[in-house]
Amino acid sequence: MQIDLSGKVAIVTGGGKGIGKEILFKLAREGVYSVAIDVSQPDLYDVADEFANEGLQGTQFICDIRDSERIAEVVDQVVKKYGRIDILINNAGVTGDGPVETLSEETWDFCLDVNLKGTFLMCKAVAPIMKTQKSGRIINTASFAAIIPTINGSAYGASKSGVRHFTRVLAGELGPWGITVNCYAAGMVPSTLNGFAELPEDQQNRLLDTLTIRKWGEKEDIANLICFLSSDAAGYITGTMIDISGGKYATQFPGNAYK
Template structure:
């Protein structure tokens, strides 16, 4: 079976760099026309160079997903330019945190504004388009923190747990229109945002000991899952939250299997 996204129009938020950029690139390679949304113009300009060199169709849109007016304007412009929206990947997110007794209100708000509210605004904007089409794929970034949270991650974990439940409700509401809605929960994938690769070696080894597949995740691992969920091969999967963590804590002490 081949994943075929030809003639599909995809929007990927926060796709100027990191995992989002890899997701956008992977969808483009599979034939999708990809619209990259980001709130940093320099990242959009950099993506434009890559897309032009590769000859991929698509465009870049400056948009802060936390702002309803910007989201509405961006989605309307995309629908007018391309005539449809087939795939929405809500990748944009932040992960600032602190222990609850020292957690600034602004940090709490920042997590919910981007991770939850921004996702809601994007879904709300594309839903009518997908309903008219009677087809669509919405794929929302949750996190392994929504499965097992970490100390100091109350704001982030709460915002991502909200994404999981929001996804289930939206899947139910859009099911009659042949629109699937799923969330995905990446585990430990080194990025500029989390800095895993820069941790002291002992700390890295302790974290790797929690994984069944004892290696850091790669952005491509996530992008491959997104590509599948965006395709017709996943037409009967909706309302799901899919763990993409290398089997983190699949057993109580996964490292035992690596100790000989």
């Protein structure tokens, strides 16, 4: 099976670095006009340079996904430039750790505003365009924390659980227009946000022992899933969260199989 995404238009939030950048470039290399949204102008300059060097097609916009007015401006410019929006990847996210009794309101609000409200605002801006087209793919970033949260992770877990159920509701609302809405729960993919690969060896082993496939996930694993969910081949998948965690806690003690 060949996945053909050529000529489609995608927006990737948090596309300036990390997993978002990997998704952005993967889509662009598949022939997608790939639009990066990020809060870091230096990261967007780097993306623009790399796109130029590879001959990839796309645009970059500075945008805080908590700002509905700026989102509207960016979406309007994308439609004016490309005529449509086929794919929305809500990748941008933050963490907000701490025990509930000492967690600040600012930390709680920041985590919920970026992870959940930002996803809502992006979907709200793009949905009318996709409805007019009678087609579209929306893919939201949930987390394994939406399945099993962590101690001191109430804000993050709440935000990602919210994304999971928001995805289901939106899928129901947009289904009549041929638009699919899904999310995914990544496991442990080392990034600047989590620092898994920089942890002491004993801590890394403890985390790896929770995985059925006992190795760190890679950014490309996520990007490959995004390509599939963005394609016509995934047209009958909607309203679901896909676990792409390497089988995290598929059994109670998966690490025992490696002893």
